[in-house]
Structure formats: C-alpha cells, structure tokens
Amino acid sequence: MSTRADTWSASQYRLFEDERNRPIADLLAALPPFAAPNAIDLGCGPGNSSELLLARYPGARLSGIDRSPDMIAAARKRLPAVAFEIGEVESWSAPGPYEVILANAVLHWLPDHERLFPSLAARLPRGGALAVQMPDNLEEPTHRLMREVAARLHPQIARQADATRTTLGTAADYYRWLRASCRRVDVWRTTYHHPLAGGVRGIVEWFKGSALGPYLTPLDASARASFLEAYAEALAPHYAPLADGSVLLPFPRLFIVAVR
C-alpha cells in the first residue's frame, strides 16, 4: 500500500513475491490457532498475504482493503471469493469484531503509531490477534542512497517522498504501546538476506515495486531512467557481487503479534 494509489504497480510488486511472502509466512506462524475467524487483511496488496492467511485459517471469513485500485483488481482476480474493497486503513471502520487483523507491509506508510497500534488492538475481541509486519530498512544503504540521490537530482520531490515513510518505534515502544491492552505481545526483528540475480540491478528492480514509487511517480520516463542509473551507481560500492554474480540484499523487518 502507499500514500499515493498511482505509485503502485501490482505486476512490479509481484516480481519478488516469493521473497515478499516469506515474512508473511513467518508472521502468520506466530499467530494462535483459530477455527473460523473473522479476518481482515489491511493493505492487502495484490492478495498474496490474503492467500497465505486463508491457508493458515482455511475456514476464515476474510475481507481485505487497499487504497490502490490496481492492487484490489489483482487481489479480486486472485481470490474471487474474498471481499476486497478499495479503502484506507486510517478510516477503516467496519464493525467487526475481527479475531485476526493482519497488516502486512502497510503501517510503515502511516503516522503516529503510538495512537494507531492501540486503536487497531482495540478492535479485537478478547483472544483476538493483531499481526503486523513492517520493513525496517530506512537506515539501510538502499534507502539512505535513495534519499541522497533524490535530494541531489530532484530536491523538491525528495522532500515530499521522504515524508511518505514513518520512522518506526523501537521494539520496546511497540511492546509498551500494546501491552497496556493486550495480554501477550511478541516483537521480533528479522534481517533476511535475499540473493538477487543481476547484481545491483536486482536491487533496483526490487524497490521499483515498493520504496522507489514515491520518488519515481512524479518523474517522466527520461528522468526516471537517469534517477535509476544514478541510484544503481550509488548502490554498487555497498553491494559487492558474489562469485555467481548475484548480490545479497539484507532486508530488516519488524514483526509484532499482539493477543488481546
């Protein structure tokens, strides 16, 4: 999901679906068992997280929202039986209750987590679970350099694009914010190391489907190409090719499971 519907391409996002599904599977594995929960997939993207949620809870009554029409169209095509709607997490107000609230790779686009997280947990019935996964990579070279290249080439766009991502709290922050209303709060941070073919070009392709969106959308085709060229050049010294020509992309993610 994103703050701008038009920065998202379902097809580009799906290019790395295997890698992007791994953290979802890890997140869902930490959830308690439920027989046939009411479940919602907030920021459902093209439906890959919804599919894994259904595999975890085959009897679930599942719905999903995303602000991107392209993503919702892809999700409906993938899972015709699920109620997918265009919608915003901030204004989500379906009555529920939802035994499972999943928010995969979406809440890092939203501000004020100290208020947001407890407000989501408050929608759970007793025993219900909130499951969150967020990229925690703003200080990785991939993202520092994205900001630096943008600041150099397109300072105006850089300022706007930088502001679309929220700086995450610490693990202890989320624990405190949720523990007040939840009986169990499990927080962990995992850095995956994805081998990507094609050297730093592989990294560029990866982030074209996500974090680069807000930087690229305002540019025309030629400016986009120059931006990506400069970005790849900046990445190169930080991601040395391995013997097989691939690079390892370290990708830190923060996970939170809170049971009310």
Place this chain on the structure above:
Amino acid sequence: MSTRADTWSASQYRLFEDERNRPIADLLAALPPFAAPNAIDLGCGPGNSSELLLARYPGARLSGIDRSPDMIAAARKRLPAVAFEIGEVESWSAPGPYEVILANAVLHWLPDHERLFPSLAARLPRGGALAVQMPDNLEEPTHRLMREVAARLHPQIARQADATRTTLGTAADYYRWLRASCRRVDVWRTTYHHPLAGGVRGIVEWFKGSALGPYLTPLDASARASFLEAYAEALAPHYAPLADGSVLLPFPRLFIVAVR
C-alpha cells in the same frame, strides 16, 4: 552443548524452554519437505529440538548426539525411541547419509566455521538440508557485561571462559562458505524480544542455563553468588523494568538453511 560437559544443567536449561523452542520452530519451518528422512540432531541438548524435528518430520529416523551426559540422559527420558548418544560434533563420523542435519545452538561453541560448515554440508546427499541456529549475542550488553564482570573478579577464569565462544562470521560469509557446494543458501538473523519476569534477575536465570556456564563452573558457591550479584548490578542500567516489572531481553540469533 558446551565445551565442558560439567557446565551444563538440563533442568536449568529447560527453565526457558518455550523461549528457546521458538527459534527452533522458526528454523525447521524454513526446511524443505521430506517424507521419512534420516535426520541427526547435533548438540541435541535435553531433546527439545529433537522433539520438534520429529513433529516436523513424523516419519524421520532420528538420532542425536551431545557431549553432556546430563543432557543425553534428559533426552533419552523424553524420547525413548530415539538413538541418543554422548558424542562430539567435531568427531562425529556416522556414515549417513542424513537428509537433515540439525545443529541448534551448538556450532557457536566450535571454531573455524569456514571449514566446519562446508564439511557438514558435504555429509548431505543431493537435496539434503543443513539447518543451523546460533545465538549471535556476543556484543549484547548481557555478554559484554558477563565478560567485564569476569575480567574484574576472576581474570584467569575470564580468559578461559571468553575463549569458549566463537565469533560468528557475517551472513555473507556463511552464504559464500556454503554456496560453493549448495544450490540454495538461506541466511537470516532474528532478534527476539523476550519479556522476562523479575527484572534483570530473569536475565541472570536465563543465562545461568547457557552462556554463564563457563564462568560459573570453576567457582565455589560463595564466589558464584558474588559473581551473579555483580552481574545483575551491571545489567540493571541496560534493561529498564517495564510497567509490569518485567524486562525485555533482545536476543539476536543467526539462522542458516543450506540445501545441497
């Protein structure tokens, strides 16, 4: 497992079994499916990892080794049908082949990973998997302060005890060392955040069952008590109690799954 059989108490180790089982479950979830593999649990401890391995592969023909007689006794009691033997990973030479080689929380006690890891992978048949999890916490306050307190109170013991743990390679190191002979190498690093009751005393109890062993074993009861007192005092400023009196213990662990 440990470099000194007598530093290990199965009962103390089991105090935090839920927390210690979580990384094992996460590790096993990343393994490929096998029908009825020959499997070995290297450094099996009291058999908790073996139990989870059997749950993952119910038809497995499983054996396990550990250098601690106390641990092997506990493992045999837990799983009478499994062939547990006292033995050392370094000199392990059963013919195999083993489709699954599990080494949970043991290889960080052994040196020379650049040689050790490929030598374990070489024991796999094609398609077989090596699964490794190692605490990666030597630079955490828990371990820095353990070394500092020991150096101050018992410098002689500190030097010996410090040397029992191996400094881990980077994720990229393990990837390179294994990728040469394995078709797929998956490396990730997870920091769990365990809420422990009783403030820093909870942390002391945790590590009495593992990392503190080499520091405590050479001491008499009174010197042990003084050591633990000084250690708890040193920990306090780094692990502030939460509203409920517990502390969060961040615990980083490195995971490696290599498929030959």
